[in-house]
């Protein structure tokens with residue numbers, strides 16, 4: 001008997017229990033055990049009925065995703081399902097916690113399903129770019145209405161057992177003990193005709209042709225860049241129009257196509273990458289954490305307000321401080337406006353808004369942060385101002401509190417040096433809008449204590465962020481890379497492209513937003529300030545001055561109605577502007593550049609490889625712990641398309657030798673001296689290796 005499953009027969013009922021913590025994933029051992037026990041139960045005359053169950057926390061979380069990267073191991077889940085279909089005795093799934101993916105497919109191949117109250121049932125495969133590969137697409141629409149089945153499979157969102165009961169997916173909700181209830185159902189079905197879902201017809205009342213034409217159109221609109229949802233629809237259509245086994249063959253073929261395709265590989269990479277970020281090699285997982293029961297934010301501006309909201313959303317009381325009543329009221333007013341808009345959209349209950357607002361306390365006195373467990377500074381981006389605040393915090397905040405800075409460009413070690421407790425200082429780089437964006441770069445200073453780092457990472461999780469550790473450097477991981485991307489975007493203007501062409505190429509490739517639309521949104525003055533500093537500090541870093549010309553005319557972007565585009569009053573839609581084309585042409589003639597036709601492919605390569613190249617340096621310098629952390633920064637903070645897996649993963653999938661070749665080609669082009677392939681990239685390319693190994 002396999003250890004991953006248990007088998008007991010009691011009073012004529014065989015109970016097969018999945019025992020593979022934490023989620024009873026369908027490992028090879030579990031599948032082997034299931035198959036053996038099902039066969040044994042069917043062959044044993046003393047057994048009258050069979051129940052499959054898991055733990056109270058989980059019936060079964062589905063396939064082991066790691067297995068997707070290797071050749072399929074036998075027995076696979078379809079083989080188990082076939083055995084289930086062949087059973088001559090009642091087979092009941094007792095679902096506690098959740099039945100997801102392969103777990104629900106296992107339950108669907110049982111004759112009956114009994115679930116605990118509030119158990120979650122779903123087929124989330126689409127979130128990993130694949131589809132239910134073991135009969136899910138064929139069985140689900142035969143047991144619940146086709147429209148509901150398509151919705152469950154194309155969104156991947158689970159439903160609670162109460163809803164599953166209404167839809168007919170669950171036969172009974174256990175009010176008392178789940179296993180007892182399932183055994184009772186099993187016993188009551190002995191000797192009766194057993195309903196097999198595979199023998200039923202799909203639950204579709206209307207003409208399949210018109211129904212699926214409508215569904216296809218809608219799903220196509222919602223799934224840009226992802227092939228899985230439409231292939232799911234194709235399988236669902238087969239469930240309505242073809243025999244079960246034919247539908248199963250189509251499902252298998254589509255599954256194989258998706259699992260080896262680039263989109264699913266990227267999404268699976270992202271799934272694992274997210275779980276890796278919290279692992280810090282020299283900070284053990286059992287590092288004792290500091291308690292965070294109350295927080296404070298200094299500065300009630302754009303970032304401070306969003307950060308305070310993040311705390312309130314997580315149920316952590318937060319004090320927000322600004323220097324004047326006016327600035328504080330403006331900040332609190334923005335928070336109220338923000339929440340009210342969410343309430344108006346129906347996405348937050350008024351009572352919840354009130355509760356959250358009740359957790360936020362405003363003050364104009366820095367003394368009011370003295371008892372906080374963490375203080376996050378989000379004042380103007382000036383070293384003198386920040387150091388002054390940290391000096392004051394050091395003098396008054398309680399011992400053991402974490403002192404964090406939201407700086408985006410300044411040296412966290414220098415800020416820490418203003419205190420006598422550098423070990424308690426850490427960077428928390430939120431992204432705007434801080435209450436929405438998932439990324440949090442946690443900046444580890446030279447002296448940041450391990451428990452401070454571990455506590456801040458854990459806090460990030462409570463705030464529902466993806467926390468990525470970054471070492472101290474200018475721009476940390478994300479913005480440091482972005483500068484190289486930006487450099488190329490501006491060079492492309494010099495060489496003949498327009499902002500809309502660059503944006504269009506990158507957006508069609510998958511970026512949520514092109515660079516020029518993004519600069520207009522963030523404010524061109526922000527980048528201008530940074531460039532002015534760079535001109536003094538980094539003469540080796542060459543910039544096109546074309547963006548300065550745009551800024552010199554006060555074209556700061558959306559906030560001034562003009563930037564690289566123009567904007568109609570009240571609208572955020574960028575409109576190409578002939579005035580900008582003139583500025584660019586004038587600049588080209590100033591520097592003697594002859595415009596040429598530039599392909600979308602070149603635009604994408606220039607910008608994306610610039611990201612990966614700087615990412616390689618960041619990796620080599622130890623600023624990022626791993627390539628997948630860099631990918632997470634871009635996936636969660638910069639609108640990088642999940643189906644491309646992040647800049648490092650993308651370079652890996654192109655192949656590093658090819659990326660390196662392209663860079664060497666760019667070295668011969670305009671401003672080619674700015675292309676210096678990172679030594680790590682060269683080494684990996686030459687060794688035939690990848691960043692994400």
Ligand code: NAD
Pocket residue numbers: 298299300301302303304321322323324327331377378379380381382385389406407408409429430431432
């Ligand atoms: P902001 O100008 O909107 O807000 C700064 C606030 O700090 C103002 O309300 C100001 O009155 C207040 N302030 C100034 N000195 C203070 C003091 N001594 N005590 C208390 N309050 C004081 O700026 P922001 O955009 O919110 O940026 C804040 C910080 O966050 C900066 O370090 C910035 O680099 C960083 N940051 C900004 C963004 C962004 O997109 N805006 C993103 C990441 C990080």
